[in-house]
Amino acid sequence: MQKTGQPTINDVARIAGVSKKTVSRVINKSPLLNGDTRLRVETVIADIGYIPNPQARALALRRNYLVGLVHDNPNAQTVMNVQRGMLEGLQGTEFELVVRPLNRGAQSMLSDLRYFLERQRLFGVLLMPPISENESIVQLCREIGCRYVRMCSVSLDDDAHMVASNDREAVRGAVAYLIEQGHRRIGLIAGPQGFRSATERRAGFEDALREAGLPLQRSLIAGGDYTFESGLVAAERLLDLTPRPTAIFSSSDTMAAGVMHAARARGLDIPRDLSIIGFDDTPVAAHVWPPLTTVRWPTVSMGRSAALKLISGVGEEEELVEEPSLFISTLIRRGSVAPPID
Amino acid sequence: MQKTGQPTINDVARIAGVSKKTVSRVINKSPLLNGDTRLRVETVIADIGYIPNPQARALALRRNYLVGLVHDNPNAQTVMNVQRGMLEGLQGTEFELVVRPLNRGAQSMLSDLRYFLERQRLFGVLLMPPISENESIVQLCREIGCRYVRMCSVSLDDDAHMVASNDREAVRGAVAYLIEQGHRRIGLIAGPQGFRSATERRAGFEDALREAGLPLQRSLIAGGDYTFESGLVAAERLLDLTPRPTAIFSSSDTMAAGVMHAARARGLDIPRDLSIIGFDDTPVAAHVWPPLTTVRWPTVSMGRSAALKLISGVGEEEELVEEPSLFISTLIRRGSVAPPID
DNA sequence: CCCGTACTTGACACCGGTTCCCCTAAGACC
DNA sequence: GGTCTTAGGGGAACCGGTGTCAAGTACGGG
Known part of the structure; x- marks a missing residue:
């Protein structure tokens, strides 16, 4: 009778001898339902292998069981980690994940996103940096009534x-570790202008110097945009200084890899002649030589937690575990730091 | 009147003074329509900013404007590249991308996937390796009537x-390059058992040796599973051999990074004491030192082409550009290969 | 024994599109 | 001029769920 082999709610209702509405109640675990009827309906559902149609439900509910990941982040690994975390969080629920990259800085970004959210009627979205810092996007979510994290x-x-992660404190700790090792001329490769992460990490760097009573020299601070090339270029500038810095904190691992290349091009040995600390702990950090000491940014956990926050309160029976909101980035000590040989 | 601010097809019909059906015809670009009426309806659509509701359409059509990426591939960068390619291909269409990772080798993989495909009524899916080699999954897609690539x-x-990519030929070329440089004892770090990519790449390796009239020594072939650690372990075994191989072809970049670590731990200089070629050309290849000579696997292009294939024939007016089906992996020469110093 | 109450359940309309089938009017043909 | 053909467009049902509201049932108290 059905063109598609898929049984519908009507089939279940007919076979179980109840109304559609009753079946609907069973599916949605409505409490006001006779245990007897429920059992009968559940049996039929299991028997014929009925699966509720999410499109029909989305239409009736005016809401989709879809969670989105929206980002304009160029770091594939970071996006992938967050995505993996979200999928972990969504595991076992009826939610699916939709990924939506946005063109960084595009004029149409906001309207693209509006179109996307309105069309798909997403249940909720995770806004990844740097887009998450954009207040007008948050405003848009509120206006549309789309949950967001x-x-x-x-x-x-x-x-x-x-x-949130505690970037400032984490970087402060990392740089304090360099100081503790005896470094006094420490370079910073900062992130791009206008990025919150860049500001926070830089603030952490400055905190550490201030705490140690070290002067803050502008010449020791170079700008980057989180890419390998920018790290390389910035490091070249820092390594041209006299006296040369004995350590460099790079605001991303990828830039730190660039620093390593710049150092090697000058015949510098790492960590003997130059200590380096990165940020992110993406796989590249463990794969370069020497293995990079870096700050682990717990992106997977953050993604998982974000997903759980987004869908919290949906399966009502399950206890609402309070998801953490602050994630601690920790220093991973590997082989790219040593005392200076001054 | 509407609870949500979203105008519906009814609003358009009412304002334009036509029936729902006519509006539907305009949206779907039906040819049997008076140009006059069409214009009027289109004006109203533009005026009130009407966007067809994809859920309602999916329900009526029994098909969703959703394209899936299904994989059980552990390499984040590769997945991300394919995903990026697909998004490029879907750019400007009304399709959205849904990502669905599956647990490698899980007993429930097939039923998980069936559940996913039936529920979401995906328009089509891209099956990434190694899952794409699973014939029962292809069978499932055919049975459900879900397009697949x-x-x-x-x-x-x-x-x-x-x-498809031409892994065998690409690896043959890469190994031939090593032979051309003068290498005679060349090690292979193969991919995991049962993976088509592993088989193909190994076959290419053997092709090159055979062509050059070099003997195929089983001891020079070590197994890995594409991870860094497995590459490191496999390389240790190869480097323990006497005489030591002067070059190693690794079936993945990540394993090649492991090879580099193993070589360094023995005080070997790359490429003087050991030449290395990898496969994939993920970012890590360019970031390690020395930059890794590797085979570029055009994952982004493949993803784009796959997406276009999946949705081909939908927007009927646009000419059907024939998408390529074979992608050529090419050797990227960087700094990890040199003639042996024998 | 009657009635109010709480608990179950069903009928019906609706979400926003699409398809099937039919009607109407204009033009073609004899 | 009448009939046939064809194109344009409308009505109603339908896709598969959900909300509202009211009806039916069992139970306890007066």
């Missing part, structure tokens, strides 16, 4: 809408 | 359902 290097919102 | 290291199917 922002991922950021510092808390910008209330806990229900944030998964 | 397989991505693989060799063509297993007709062109409409494949994007």
Whole structure:
């Protein structure tokens, strides 16, 4: 009778001898239902292998069981980690994940996103940096009534809408470690202008110097944009200085790899002649030589937590575990740091 | 009147003074329509900013404007590249991308996938390796009537359902290059058992030796599973051999990074004491030191082409550009190969 | 024994599109 | 001028779920 082999709610209702509505109640675990009827319907559902049609439900509910990951982040590994975390969080639920990259800085970004959110009627979205810092996007989500969680290097919102990491403190600790090792001339390769993560990490760097009573020299600070090439170029500038810095903190691992290349091109040995610390702990950090000491940014956990926050309160029976909102980035000590040989 | 601000097809019909059906015809570009009416309806659509509801359409059509990427591939960068390619291909269409990772080798993989495909009524899916080699999954797609394209290291199917790369030939060329440089004892780090890519790449390796009239020594072939650690372990075994191989072809970049670590731990200089070629050309290849000579696997292009194949024939007016089905992997010469110093 | 109450359940309309089938009017043909 | 053909467009049902509201049932209290 059905063109598609898929049984529908009508089939279940007919076979079980109840109304559609009753079947609907069973599916949605409505409490006001006779245990007897429920059992009968459940049996039929299991028997014929009925699966509710998500499109029909989305239409009736005016809401989709779809969670989105929206980003304009160029770091594939980071995006992938967050995505993996979200998928872990969504595991076992009826939610699916949709990924939506946006063109960084495009004029049409906001309208693209609006179109996407309105069309798909997403249940919720995770806003990844740097897009998460864009207040007008948050405003858009509120206006449309789409749940959102922002991922950021510092808390910008209330806990229900944030998964934040403690970048500033983490970087402070990393740089303090360099100072502890005896370094006094420490270079910074900062992230791009206008990025919250860049600001926070830079602030952490400055905190550490201040704490140690070290002067803050502008010449020791170079700008990058988180890419390998920018790290290489920035490092060349720092390594041209006299006296040369004995250590460099790079605001991303990828840039740190660029620093390594710049150092090698000058015949410098790492870590003997130059200590390096990165940020992110993407796989490249463990794969370069020497293995990079870096700050682990817990992107997978943040993605998982964000996903759980987004869908919290849906399966009502399950206890609402309070998801953490602050994630601690920790220093991973590998082989790229040593005391200076001054 | 509407609870949500979204205008519906009814609003358009009412304002334009036509029936729903006529509006539907305009949206779907039906040819049997008076140019006058069409214009009027189009004006109203533009005026009130009407966007057809994809859920309603999916329900009526029994088909979703959703394209899936299904994989059980552990290499984040590769997945990300394919995903990026697909998004490029889907750019400007009304299709969205859904990503669905599957647990490698899980007992429930097939039923998980069936559940996913039936529920979401995907328009089509791209099957990434190694999952694409699983015939029962292809069978499932056919049975459900879900379009599919397989991505693989060799063509297993007709062109409409494949994007294939020429791994065997590419590896043959890479190894021939090593031989040309003077290498005679060349080690292979193969991929995991049962993977088509592993088989193809190994076959290419053997082709090159045979062509050059070099003996095929089993001791020079070590097994890996594409991970860094497995590459490191496999390389240790090869480097323990006497005489030591002067070059190693690794079936993945990540394993090649492991090879580099193993070589360094023995005080070997790359490329003076050991030449290395990898496969994939993921970012790590360019970031390690020395930059890794590797085979570029055109994953982004493959993803784009696959997406276009999946949705081909939908927007009927646009000319059907024939998408390529075979992608050529090319050798990228960087700094990890040199003549042996024998 | 009657009635109010709480608990179950069903009928029906609706979400926003699409398809099937039919009607109407204009033009073609004899 | 009448009939046939054809194109344009409308009505109603349908896709498969959900909300609202009211009806039916069992139970306890007065």
